[in-house]
Amino acid sequence: MFTPRPADAPRGIEFGKFQLGNMVVGDIIECGSDVTDYAVGDSVCGYGPLSETVIINAVNNYKLRKMPEGSSWKNAVCYDPAQFAMSGVRDANVRVGDFVVVVGLGAIGQIAIQLAKRAGASVVIGVDPIAYRCDIARRTVLISALTPLALT
Template structure:
């Protein structure tokens, strides 16, 4: 029987078996070659700490705020024991239903889904079942999701040619944001992260300077590097209050901070009575999939997705060093626990190969 990676209990992953079913006329079956999980959004759920457990965000009835769930609607087990961990996979079609015309056996494709040996997916008008272009790396394909939020931040912050930009946090979104800032015409991009390996990857991929927030006064260093002016734009992806404080220190007067990270409750380290009060900072909360897009109707989440896939498939940015480490599927349970949950400083975005 084929195998998959699941969340067995809070902070515990496991490999279990599952049964494949018959492929329907509108579906294809894919043998998975590579996959990658999320490192941010899913982690609270894996730890059993998701804010969506007791509350839900109401965007259907127009409230646009968190409201308490009806106790009878709560999922008391958190999905543990059946939650297939993972975000995006890459594989080869091995079987195609009779109604499928856009794909054929042998096509190399990518889609959203968990880390498992096979996937059976709809292949008729399925926007998310993507064909990989000739020469496209699997690492670029599995970065489709974080690339959307990086590009959303670039657009929301209005990064323009000649701007000086600082990127705080060098997980997958921050790494991609640094490359996309250069692609957008930024003249100077600084990256900030306490993990040396992540800074080295960003520098290798085109960043101009890197700072360690554990040893550097980052705000002051950004001012020094820009002749006291400060950076025009900050892309804050770490969702850390100390990072936001340093971003406010290093920002130019009237500059913009795009806050991309999914934050938890701040417990200290942020003082809005200091630089934020004097320097006319603008903070924009950026989430690429929130609709309507700030530039609606010209832009939408779908347009961001289209542009990201084109950039990734044409190799205009490089994700090969962002997918690190890459481990075999047989080690994915222990690897997920270690690299995603327990020791994230030893990874950027985990890759799994079959």
């Protein structure tokens, strides 16, 4: 999902040298007295700014999650895109035998094609102008993936 871009690959909009994102993963280093579900040392993931240290309200915060022991931060940062992908597959009411087309094979699209297959879709087609993303989709889920610019 989150793979390094080859040096010669086309790039989207650039916002300087920093990386954008909204998911943080780390270990709790301090807890307030009202926090009962988490403890110092717990590995967690949630929403927050990209920063070395983040203060997150841990009381009744459904967006903060404990990570299973031994799990990878790479899996944890898929939590947010996975929610959007799951919503799309559910809203589309994907069922056994359906034909599904996913336009855009970034993180959310890559997860959506996997969920559509698992929901029983017999044909899943991914479309993305970046050939590398189509290659990932083909290897991951064995779907048909099209790069529209290559068709012209």
